[in-house]
Amino acid sequence: MAWTKPIPPATRGRTYFLAVCCVIFAASVASFADTAPRSDGSIVRFLARSRSEVSPKSGRFEVVEKPLEWDAKQTALIICDLWDKHWCDGATQRVGEMAPRIDALAKNLRARGGLIVHAPSDTMAFYKDAPQRKRATDAPLASAPVEFHWNRCDLTVEPPLPIDDSDGGCDCDPPCKTYIAWKREHPAVEVAAEDAVSDQGREIYNLFVQRGIRNVLFC
Numbered sequence: 001m002a003w004t005k006p007i008p009p010a011t012r013g014r015t016y017f018l019a020v021c022c023v024i025f026a027a028s029v030a031s032f033a034d035t036a037p038r039s040d041g042s043i044v045r046f047l048a049r050s051r052s053e054v055s056p057k058s059g060r061f062e063v064v065e066k067p068l069e070w071d072a073k074q075t076a077l078i079i080c081d082l083w084d085k086h087w088c089d090g091a092t093q094r095v096g097e098m099a100p101r102i103d104a105l106a107k108n109l110r111a112r113g114g115l116i117v118h119a120p121s122d123t124m125a126f127y128k129d130a131p132q133r134k135r136a137t138d139a140p141l142a143s144a145p146v147e148f149h150w151n152r153c154d155l156t157v158e159p160p161l162p163i164d165d166s167d168g169g170c171d172c173d174p175p176c177k178t179y180i181a182w183k184r185e186h187p188a189v190e191v192a193a194e195d196a197v198s199d200q201g202r203e204i205y206n207l208f209v210q211r212g213i214r215n216v217l218f219c
Contacts, residue, residue: 042072042112072112075215076208077105080119082189082219083182088170092181099188102219106189115211116195117204120185127184127197135207136198142209148202 048068051061079102086092106116118132127133170176191197198204208216 072114076115077217085181087181088176099186132197136203139206
């Protein structure tokens with residue numbers, strides 16, 4: 001997902017702390033046609049894809065595609081909640097299939113000078129002594145036009161989800177029991193020496209300002 005124009009300061013679930021970072025930088029919903037962007041040198045080229053409602057309240061959407069070119073050194077990839085284990089067995093299996101492809105994307109962007117931010121919520125204790133964690137906590141405080149705090153979905157500015165997420169994404173029968181199953185990010189994703197680790201919007205925003213990040217990719 002790529003953010004390319006401002007979004008409202010409210011979003012769903014535990015992704016809010018990250019979305020509030022992106023509000024300053026980049027966004028319209030986009031996705032990759034391939035595992036990694038097609039790139040030359042430090043320029044990242046890919047096809048942004050979004051859905052636009054055909055007419056107001058019609059409930060019908062059409063795909064809109066737009067080629068984008070970004071300077072990789074001004075681009076960050078946030079990998080959010082790609083945990084090593086989920087309370088749902090089905091979700092754990094799906095993440096296991098996605099993780100190598102997300103790692104390939106991270107390697108591609110990292111090699112071109114982009115910043116990779118690992119954001120597995122609730123697992124900062126695992127990374128407390130890692131230099132990648134310290135890189136995020138040590139970024140100097142930056143002035144921000146929004147407050148960093150938890151928000152629930154605001155239906156006055158956000159449309160309803162296209163799916164029923166009341167089951168937490170579990171597709172198992174019978175449904176799995178909920179518990180805190182995660183301890184770290186999925187091990188198939190490399191946390192390289194030059195990366196950062198944080199699950200706090202304020203820290204990530206500080207880091208982005210420090211590094212001159214203008215474009216944000218979100219997995």
